Amino acid sequence: MRSSTLTLQLSSKPPWKCTQTPHSLQLLLLLLIISLGVLCCGSECSRHDFPQNPNLVFGFATSAYQVEGAANQDGRTPSIWDTFSHAGQAAGGATGDVACDQYHKYKEDVQLMADLGLEAYRFSISWSRLIPYGRGPVNPKGLQYYNNLINELLSHGIQPHVTLCNYDLPQALEEDYGGWIGRNIVKDFATYADVCFREFGDRVKYWSTINEPNVFAQGGYDAGVLPPQRCSPPFGRVNCTRGNSSTEPYIAAHHILLAHASAVRLYRKKFQQTQHGFIGLCIYAIWFTPLSDSKEDIIATRRANDFVIGWMLDPLVFGDYPNSMKQIAGSRIPAFTKAESELVKGSFDFIGIVHYFPLSVKDNSRVLEYEYRDYYMDQAIVNPGGFDMTTVEVVIAPWSLEGVLEYLKRVYGNPPVFIYENGQRLLRNTTVEDTPRVEYMEAYIEGVLNAVRNGSDTRGYFTWSFLDGYELARSGDTAYGLCYIDLDDPDLKRYPKLSAQW
Template structure:
């Protein structure tokens, strides 16, 4: 199993930092491989709406939102893509998107989590996929994005029960069977590392399970000490079993690819002390290695097993064999950087959760009270280099990367343009340095319902007027910039190009 030395950690950090100095100043779509794909994305609850229509039943995300935890907002209507998918796909085609990533709502397709397939849900996803394919847009589908059917959560506790593994496999089988003739890129579970921390340790995201003193919200159930580890263990077993099903039953005929998506902060030591450098490696093991080590090496990182002890489940030999190698690509969600300071004293505490087991203090460069995310493209380069050095340079799709702005009617989102320019330039640097990245998807296509703050922030290429009964979409400056980039115009990393400054003169023809 991989064991990074202190020197190697420093080298990776230095190479990433150098990227910002040697950044790509000018580039175009033609600088990327022809097979590289550029797209944008959303997820089901955030964009579809029609939450109570055509047989769909509540998910844990509905329950969370209706309890008021997303600033009182819900996804009941959201952007109403359920009814406006044809209009949205036409907008994607107008921009020149090469791919669109979306998730399937399990409770829309199989309302009780298991049992009969909902014909209206099946019809919707078939229609959406057909519309994308007809417009030459490659569908990339996530099977799960925080939205477990509430029925399964109520019945057996969702991801903390091993029963979920079988139900997830059956659900995935339906998706492969019904959509796999047109969908070639599947990811199973979106960012299980953050789902486990937020959903089962701090309780800040659904299903909002936690226990004192670790929970940040008033959780009424859960165990922060054990459940994050149990949830990820069952997610990995469900993922690996689903990959095995896909490879045995569908892959040869459908010629598709399947992977899993992790949340990937870029970490750097708070100081150059030996303790903080070791702590940074530990932080990577607890965030990346928690999911990727089993997929690449067949087991959890040794430091996680040592620090968590019997609270982290063990793979049997048979399970390890199934999990190891169970991916064709790794999906990455990246926005932020953070500094790591050693906090080994937390290991002496009698009661510990996931955060205490990691024994680090994380100082981020962004909080929810901020709106604009700091632009640090070298951090993305660092993430990609880390995957290359530690995990053998697997195929990677960057499935989320984008700039957060306060949600309002201003279409002059210059900070988002600058963010996209910088990060796509950083990505090009990484490719030239040997990264095996295959695609980049900006988050998000529309200003969607956001998990933690509802409609107060927006990441979209399009503004959606929530006061308009028709939820009219308006292109932002960033959509014009992305369109021109995708159509071959040169992008500079400094300043705005002429077509950026005059979006009203830009034609999608």
């Protein structure tokens, strides 16, 4: 089904055959799990079938803490992700201390990417590796590592796409002033970004400031299931010892938007004219559809879009939060001053999106009457349409990605888009015949093609993930990687799976 049809038929059932039995879960539970030449489409399309974007790039994605390892080596200090995992909060008690050891094996990894014909690699910089205490002197060893990685990629013709912060805020800043809930973070993030632009911007042309701020704010400051694990009763899903679930998610997100916009202003003023790069923000995007044709479910779906996509994109495009959010959250959500609104509005060259599956929305507006309302309960109850916390495989529903791209085109003026994460979760095992992952990618790349043919300004598709890395949810027994790693092998040898070859 084309995305234009989806826009007109929001309540119709998806034409794609789901691989799991539907279960009713709240959106909150779903977000906890997340926080978690190419040929495609059988014989029907190929790499050359993207006419509006002949240079659309295909790549693999990772993040620093999930693949680098060397967590306490060469001057790196802990991030909030280290603190979280070492407190035993990650699934299976896993940590990223070693992860895939890309810090030591980056040359081997880049050669493998080249052998697989990779066009681009999206990775993140560990702030606490580059500037160990969040501010102050630059760590020479950290600087050397990222210079080496970037140079190695370019020497093999692979385009680097860099994320400045993927959940891993330096623990020192969390302790100094509360991290993202402290106003000082805006200046400190801009200073950190300045270092990255100055040191790497002559070779890096694509920058994302912060990854998934909508999920990070909810998981880290409302439910407390992500670092820095702040929440309060009765909304926290864990036994949090600090935080305020009613206000802090909004405060953290507000500061993230201001930090992002400050970094963009800096880049445009000091670097963009000479470095000729592009900068954006990467959000988690879910395609919501009403569970029924009722007016209530349709309105609830709009509300869900506002609270997940609009929360980040309305300020970037229109200069303010969605009206529904302001009405529901009231004084709990910070207001932009006129200067802040002007700073945030237009602060992107592209939008990065993370997308894995669709959700169906059922109205639950009765909770809006409560004096104390949970952050995500402010909108709706959802049906994941074939995915819950006990299953492994993600439902194959490429029409959902088409729907997101059509929504961005219709509501936000068709901005340039990079799909920075999209992939299939499977059990971690020794088999490299990961046919379900191939089927997933094949379907979603065809969905991208449909969206491009329908006018979407999509510039890139990146599969999550290059390697079987450290994953926050069910990290011990599941993986998204296109390359298998035997964690019992001291050398952590890489084995390309069927999906990587495909």
